[in-house]
Amino acid sequence: MYYDIVIVGAGPAGLTAAIYARRASKSVLVLEAKAWGGQIINTPDIENYPVVAHISGADFANDLYKQATALGAEVKLEKVIGLEDLGKSKKVRSNLAEYEAGAVILATGSENRKLGVDREQELTGRGVSYCATCDGNFFRKRDVAVVGGGNTALEDALYLSELANKVYLIHRRDSFRGEEATVARLREKENVEFVYNANVTALLGDKRLSGIEVTDKLSGARRSIEVKGLFVAVGRIPENEGFRELIELDASGYAVAGENCRTRVPGVFVAGDNRTKEVRQLVTAAADGAVAATEAVKFLNA
Numbered sequence: 001m002y003y004d005i006v007i008v009g010a011g012p013a014g015l016t017a018a019i020y021a022r023r024a025s026k027s028v029l030v031l032e033a034k035a036w037g038g039q040i041i042n043t044p045d046i047e048n049y050p051v052v053a054h055i056s057g058a059d060f061a062n063d064l065y066k067q068a069t070a071l072g073a074e075v076k077l078e079k080v081i082g083l084e085d086l087g088k089s090k091k092v093r094s095n096l097a098e099y100e101a102g103a104v105i106l107a108t109g110s111e112n113r114k115l116g117v118d119r120e121q122e123l124t125g126r127g128v129s130y131c132a133t134c135d136g137n138f139f140r141k142r143d144v145a146v147v148g149g150g151n152t153a154l155e156d157a158l159y160l161s162e163l164a165n166k167v168y169l170i171h172r173r174d175s176f177r178g179e180e181a182t183v184a185r186l187r188e189k190e191n192v193e194f195v196y197n198a199n200v201t202a203l204l205g206d207k208r209l210s211g212i213e214v215t216d217k218l219s220g221a222r223r224s225i226e227v228k229g230l231f232v233a234v235g236r237i238p239e240n241e242g243f244r245e246l247i248e249l250d251a252s253g254y255a256v257a258g259e260n261c262r263t264r265v266p267g268v269f270v271a272g273d274n275r276t277k278e279v280r281q282l283v284t285a286a287a288d289g290a291v292a293a294t295e296a297v298k299f300l301n302a
């Protein structure tokens with residue numbers, strides 16, 4: 001089956017690309033391995049998207065999906081397992097089918113980085129979580145910890161402070177990578193304790209998490225903290241591995257492309273969090289989608 005543009009990934013970048021490509025009258029297939037919406041569906045409250053002062057990530061994703069499909073983009077839940085450059089066209093192989101495309105936009109985003117501490121996998125779903133909005137409710141009136149210093153950790157801690165009895169925010173440095181405005185709001189919360197310069201070095205508990213061991217990086221002192229939940233928010237890993245043979249990846253695995261979203265392969269574009277860039281935000285993912293689709297349309301019409 002031939003499509004003008006096959007988009008891999010139905011997050012904000014991929015679905016925005018679909019909107020732009022459909023508005024340019026191109027046939028569009030979006031292939032998504034998990035659930036459409038991307039990582040933004042886990043954000044409780046988006047406050048930094050222009051014009052929309054507040055919207056949940058799930059509502060944002062729903063509205064975007066509706067907009068793209070209403071314009072005629074097809075979205076299929078299939079995992080892309082291969083991409084081949086045939087010259088004039090590209091072959092996209094999924095777990096279920098094969099497609100030919102005039103151009104391909106890789107908008108695969110990223111997945112959760114693991115903390116890398118013993119028993120992390122065993123206790124995932126038993127107290128260890130990577131998604132505060134999905135699992136926070138299980139920890140109502142309990143003590144929990146969040147580890148990380150980026151916007152995800154800060155927003156998770158803020159969200160959990162409304163549900164949990166107490167939130168420990170554990171960061172390996174003494175200043176945060178995330179927005180100062182969110183840090184300021186956290187400082188006002190009486191049930192949030194900041195634990196700086198600290199690493200989570202052990203997960204405690206038998207069948208379920210009952211606490212964590214935290215080691216102070218400066219003094220080496222260890223401390224046990226009783227928590228029922230540990231929310232890991234230590235960043236993300238770009239999902240580009242399947243395309244390593246074709247496009248150039250940097251040392252961290254991001255697809256190398258400039259602001260025009262073009263990769264080294266003519267007709268293959270990259271958009272959103274899996275691209276090399278300085279700022280990874282919802283608004284920049286959407287912007288990439290618009291640019292990649294516009295460039296893909298130019299490529300097809302050349």
Ligand code: NAP
Pocket residue numbers: 043046047048113114115116147148149150151152153155172173176177233234235236279280281282
């Ligand atoms: P991030 O910005 O990469 O931050 C990851 C944090 O985890 C950093 O503070 C890092 O510490 C820490 N970390 C990394 N590996 C660690 C380890 N092994 N042990 C302990 N700590 C570790 O990731 P993110 O917070 O998931 O955000 C990803 C992107 O999405 C960012 O660009 C962010 O701004 C964006 N985002 C935006 C919104 C929004 O627009 N509302 C919401 C969420 C996320 P160091 O600081 O020491 O490196």
